[in-house]
Amino acid sequence: MLKVFNTMTRQKETFEPITPRVVNMxxxxxxxxxxxxxxxxxxxxAFDTIRRYFEYRGYQVKYVSNFTDVDDKMIKQAKKLGITVPELGDxxxxxxxxxxxxxxxxxxTVNPRATDHIPEIIEFVETLIDKGYAYPVDGDVYYRAHKFAHYGELSHQNLDELEEGASQHTNDEETARKEDPVDFALWKGAKPGEISWPSPWGAGRPGWHIECSVMSTHFLGDTFxxxxxxxxxxxxxxxNEIAQSEAKxxxxxxxxxLHNGFVTVGDENEKMSKSLGNFVTVHDxxxxVDAQTLRFFMATTQYRRPIQYSQRNLDTAARNLERLQTAYNNMGYRLKDADAGNDPKVEQEIRQITADYIDAMDDDFNVQNGIAEVHDLARLGNVYxxxxxxxxxxxxxxxxxxxDLLAVFGVTFAEATELDDDHIQALIDERIAARNDRNFERSDEIREQLKSQGIILEDTPQGTRWRKGN
Known part of the structure; x- marks a missing residue:
């Protein structure tokens, strides 16, 4: 029985989709x-891994993820680069x-862009005004947070405390326009030279929160x-999405x-973000860094937990991934001299490991326990x-x-290719150097890597020799 941790209730709940065997997210x-x-x-x-697990369990997933392609940051960056906001977005x-x-x-399934839904956004805002949940002021439109009875329930915060905090983080000009400091913008009037669209309140653009309410309900329905x-x-x-959507x-x-944890860096476990200037772009x-290693590193930490980004942790992920690849290759090599048929006892062990994997992943996508079962399967394969x-x-x-189990983590193994003699000798030389440095872990990894390619090493008093296995 698959359970997920619901931020709204702060507890694990049995997942029951609106439509059986279909997930709209x-x-x-x-x-x-x-x-x-x-x-x-x-x-x-994190959410691709969750999506893949749902699909592994037989669900049909409609996965919608937006692009915010107009806001203050985009206007500022486009001006800096001397291009238009749409060009920057593209x-x-x-x-x-x-x-x-x-x-x-x-x-x-769909990657909607905010700027493709401007008419719907305007219509959505008009409805909120008509219902008394929003009000226009000098070209802007604000949402009355106090009017929504459940405001603050998702983040488990008191509205009065939020109001006090909001008053400290808004400028005097904006505060003067609002009925209440905690009210938030649905529509922003355009400043001279800014990208804008015509609206009943004058030229402007959407606020940040309204776009997700509009696009999510457009593609997934009022409730998903x-x-x-x-x-x-x-x-x-x-x-704010909840307040807007449920009011409408x-x-x-x-x-x-569902909310994923941060990536942290450094000894202080500081959150990584552009605003703090301590970020590393994926592009760079x-x-x-090997893309599959980075994917494996991030996918094998349970989504709600923070991830500490470090070279050491990346190296650990790379070694674990290499061991799994080696096991896969070892079994592929043995296929060359395998007998026809099956071993029912071993196959029952495989089915039990798979069942244990499902039990782990059904518990709010507990990938740490899930990947432990994958490693058990690889060890079973090596022994067999x-x-x-x-x-x-x-x-x-x-x-x-x-x-199949690794595909949930986004890992795909290629079939092993034959090594030429120069490559084999280079790996042997690296292994000798590792042994001389007493780096026996790396030495063993190279032996296993070569073994997975059908290369048998023999350490003799005269040095290391190699041969291709039968």
Missing amino acids: YVCGPTVYNYIHIGNARSAI RFIQAFKEDTAQLNIEPA DIHGGGEDLTFPHHE TGKTFVHYW LLKT AERPVVFAGTLEFIRKTLS
């Missing part, structure tokens, strides 16, 4: 004014797609299963709210491949199961 995407940093990538990877939407493709993140995003979006963004429709907006990182007699059907069953 919306995940907040990036503001496309720059390359994404690995904090953005963490959210994309540039970094393309960059996002290229970077996420390298990380093996499945394309969303899952809304996801980084935990920093809980307030104010998701809180009179219906529950979302059944399950992939020039030096060492037997004098192996069966092709069982080897294929282990390999396919390993591939």
Whole structure:
């Protein structure tokens, strides 16, 4: 029975979709004014892993993730670069797609852009005004937070405290226009030279929160299963989405709210973000870091937990991934001399590991326990491949199961290719150097890597020799 942690109730709940075996989910995407940093990538990877697990369990997933392609940051960056806001959006939407493709993140079912939904946004705001939840002031339109009885429930905050905090974070000019400091913008009047669209309140553009209410309900209906995003979006963004959407429709907006943890850096575990200037873009990182390693590193931490980004943790992920690849290759090599048939006892062990994997992942996508089962499967495969007699059907069953479970984490193994003699000797030389440095872990990794290619090493008093196995 699959359970998810619902931010709204702060407890795990049995997942019951509105339509049986169908999951409708919306995940907040990036503001496309720059390359994404690995904090953005963490959210994309976390929810792609969740999506993949739903699909592994037989659900049909409609996955909607937006692009915010107009806001203050975009206007400022476009002006700096001497291009239009739409040109800036096009540039970094393309960059996002290229970077996420390298990380093996499945394309969303729909990637709506805010600027493609301006008429719907205006209509949505008009409805809120008509219902008394919003009011226009000098070209702007604000939402009356106090009028929505459930405001603050998602972030578990008191409205009076929010009001006090809001008064400290808004400028005097904006505060003077609002009825209440906690009210938030639905529509912003345009300043001279800014990108804008005509509206009943004058030329302007959408506020940040309204776009997600409009696009999510447009593609998924007034009520849908899952809304996801980084935990920093809980307030104010998701809180405001609820207020807007439920005020308009009179219906529950979302059944399950899921939020991923931050990526932290340094000894102080400081949150990574563009505003703090401590971020690393995926675009730059992939020039030096293997994309599958980065994906594996992030996908194997449970989505609600923070991830500490460090070279040491990346190296650990790389070693774990290499061990899994080696196990897969070892079994592939043994297929060359395997007997026809199957081993029922071993295949029952495989089915038990798969069941344990499902139990782990059904518990709010507990990937740490899930990947532990994957490693158990790889060890089983290694031990089986060492037997004098192996069966092709069982080897294929282990390999396919390993591939299927790892696909949930976005990992895909290529079949091993033959090594030439120079490459083999280079690896042997590296192994000798590692042994001399007493780096026995790396030495063993190289032995296993060569073994997975059918290369047998023999350490003799005269040096290391190698031969191709039978």
